[in-house]
Amino acid sequence: MLRFIIRRILGFIPVLLGVVIFTFFMARAIPGGPFDFVGDRSLPPSVVKNLEAKYHLDWSQGKQFVSYMIGDEMKIGSFTIYDLDPSAPAYSYGVLRGDLGPSFRYRGQTVNDIISQTFPLSAQLGIMAIILGLIIGIPAGIISALKQNTWLDYSATFVAVLGVSIPSLVMAPLLIWIFSVKLGWFPAATWGAKPPYFQNMFLTPGFDWGNYFMHAVMPVFALGTGLSASFARLMRASLLQVIREDYIRTARAKGLHERAVIYSHALKNSLIPVVTIIGPMFAGLITGTLVIEQIFGLNGMGKHFVQSITNRDYAVVLGTILIYTILLVFSNLLVDLMYGWLDPRIRFD
Amino acid sequence: MAVAELPAAGQLARKPRSLMSDSINRLKKNKLAIISIVFLVVVVFSAFVLAPYITTGDFADQDLMQNNAVPAWMVPLMPEGAENYARISTDFILGADDLGRDLWTRTVYGARISLLVAIVASTVSLLIGTVYGLVSGYVGGMVDTVMMRIVDFLYGFPFLIVVILLQTYFKAVARRGVGSGFGQSLVALNASMGGMLFLFIAIGMVNWIGMARIARGQVLSVRRKEYVEAAKAVGAPDTRIIFRHILPNIVGPLIVVETLAIPGYIFLEAFLSFIGLGVDAPTPSWGIMISEAAPGIRTYPNQLLPPAIALTLTTLAFNFMGDGLRDAFDPRLKE
Numbered sequence: 001m002l003r004f005i006i007r008r009i010l011g012f013i014p015v016l017l018g019v020v021i022f023t024f025f026m027a028r029a030i031p032g033g034p035f036d037f038v039g040d041r042s043l044p045p046s047v048v049k050n051l052e053a054k055y056h057l058d059w060s061q062g063k064q065f066v067s068y069m070i071g072d073e074m075k076i077g078s079f080t081i082y083d084l085d086p087s088a089p090a091y092s093y094g095v096l097r098g099d100l101g102p103s104f105r106y107r108g109q110t111v112n113d114i115i116s117q118t119f120p121l122s123a124q125l126g127i128m129a130i131i132l133g134l135i136i137g138i139p140a141g142i143i144s145a146l147k148q149n150t151w152l153d154y155s156a157t158f159v160a161v162l163g164v165s166i167p168s169l170v171m172a173p174l175l176i177w178i179f180s181v182k183l184g185w186f187p188a189a190t191w192g193a194k195p196p197y198f199q200n201m202f203l204t205p206g207f208d209w210g211n212y213f214m215h216a217v218m219p220v221f222a223l224g225t226g227l228s229a230s231f232a233r234l235m236r237a238s239l240l241q242v243i244r245e246d247y248i249r250t251a252r253a254k255g256l257h258e259r260a261v262i263y264s265h266a267l268k269n270s271l272i273p274v275v276t277i278i279g280p281m282f283a284g285l286i287t288g289t290l291v292i293e294q295i296f297g298l299n300g301m302g303k304h305f306v307q308s309i310t311n312r313d314y315a316v317v318l319g320t321i322l323i324y325t326i327l328l329v330f331s332n333l334l335v336d337l338m339y340g341w342l343d344p345r346i347r348f349d
Numbered sequence: 350m351a352v353a354e355l356p357a358a359g360q361l362a363r364k365p366r367s368l369m370s371d372s373i374n375r376l377k378k379n380k381l382a383i384i385s386i387v388f389l390v391v392v393v394f395s396a397f398v399l400a401p402y403i404t405t406g407d408f409a410d411q412d413l414m415q416n417n418a419v420p421a422w423m424v425p426l427m428p429e430g431a432e433n434y435a436r437i438s439t440d441f442i443l444g445a446d447d448l449g450r451d452l453w454t455r456t457v458y459g460a461r462i463s464l465l466v467a468i469v470a471s472t473v474s475l476l477i478g479t480v481y482g483l484v485s486g487y488v489g490g491m492v493d494t495v496m497m498r499i500v501d502f503l504y505g506f507p508f509l510i511v512v513i514l515l516q517t518y519f520k521a522v523a524r525r526g527v528g529s530g531f532g533q534s535l536v537a538l539n540a541s542m543g544g545m546l547f548l549f550i551a552i553g554m555v556n557w558i559g560m561a562r563i564a565r566g567q568v569l570s571v572r573r574k575e576y577v578e579a580a581k582a583v584g585a586p587d588t589r590i591i592f593r594h595i596l597p598n599i600v601g602p603l604i605v606v607e608t609l610a611i612p613g614y615i616f617l618e619a620f621l622s623f624i625g626l627g628v629d630a631p632t633p634s635w636g637i638m639i640s641e642a643a644p645g646i647r648t649y650p651n652q653l654l655p656p657a658i659a660l661t662l663t664t665l666a667f668n669f670m671g672d673g674l675r676d677a678f679d680p681r682l683k684e
Contacts (some may be wrong), residue, residue: 015505026514031521165665167616170657173643177650324507
């Protein structure tokens, strides 16, 4: 088990390296640079030149890449191991040492700053949406399967198909229109706009739960309804398949209570396909947070990711993509581990 | 010859029922799927054939005197006090956007993008994925290992991000222009398609990976069947085995899986358009229309409805059609 995890984590290295290499050179290959425009005006060439020199954009791309990965200098005390730019103090310590570099567009902010300020909101949005999806989707799927071919099943199935057909792109503005403009129940934006809502992932003193959830309700629903619909569809399908298996008949034949048959025999096995889609769903969740953050005006990581590509803010592009990739590969690992728990026949070797 | 007389031919015979006709009969019984298919046919027909006749003028026509026009019948949908700021007009069926462009016309023409993405992206991904999976699964051995390693590696990539980067690259290159050669003609073709070509390439380039895995799995299971062995035994060449025996038996499930993926492609296009990486203005797309209408939701919610409803109904129809096809053509896949 431990060996399996270690081997999988080692397997992430080529993927992460591949993503970094691809993104690094792809982002720089896109015509245009980070200093093309400031606002609506373009900068004078001499200023651009100085800025590019400051951020080492005048170096060869290979050298830039080395500097991005391991930093432009390494010193232990006064002993210099290497120094790519002896004329200036260190500008970045490299990804391998946990430094994602400075942002080219937000002066004085590093990518680490931007991510630590914006990632928590995106993470909270994503986690709450998944939880919402599970607590609506799984029970709906179970009820639908147990009452197969009744009006309850038909209506649940229909609602579920409707749910997967409405993109969050449509869901979010519709929710704003109905619950914020027409009914005035929830605020339409500004979740996490003020620090008291949260500081990183930790609660600050005097945390206002009511206010927090009032702001969170609509973004989370806009993202979570689609998830709950796909969970419900999968859960129904897989439970229907499992309750036709022989071992369920055996359990019934030996006189087990129907509830015991379903909850302790059928349910666990029927969760396997549901777990399978959590991996791809994570990718979908990232898309979802990008949209939701734009529409609800949230200061999340997705917004910065999209902006940084338009701004050619290379370090921010790379940093956010790296975080997304890490999330993705670890969610795949989590899925594999959950398989093992749900299906003891699976051996990790 | 005292063998019992066989009944004359024709006495026992009945109309033969092929696997195909069984499937079609199953499909015909699924009302939702049939309604969806009819709906999609109507949408395709009106978007590509009828569009010039059922709309007035071009999707890029502007009438700035009529910007944000609201048709009288939509007034009840508006926020309170809308009559004080909104321009109530009878010139448009669904109103006009903030540049004074007819929303009905734009919605009808916007269908082209979503439908083309659905068709082109799924075809490209089906073609590349099937060929890749066929080669990998049929040749086997070292080739299979290497090819699947590549797929596994790519599978770990966050593909959405790759699409976004590719599309940013394509759009920037198209804006700057390419001097000569193949690139230039591609850019010119893309411009004449309103920026659609590069969108298709970006989406198609990454979506074959899942398909390749499924295709390989199907090939592996079919390859061990007796009829393939029999074909090999009588000395059929590999190409014949692949095209006559394996491909026909795996293509059904693959098409079904691909159909189920179509709503995803439509969402992806809408999403890319939403963040400004879709087709070029003024070509309409439902995603672009939604992104234009979303900021004004408080004052002009009516502008959101046409693209939102069109997008939802179309994906709904593709979902019902996909489910119906799966149940009809591949009952084993019926989850």
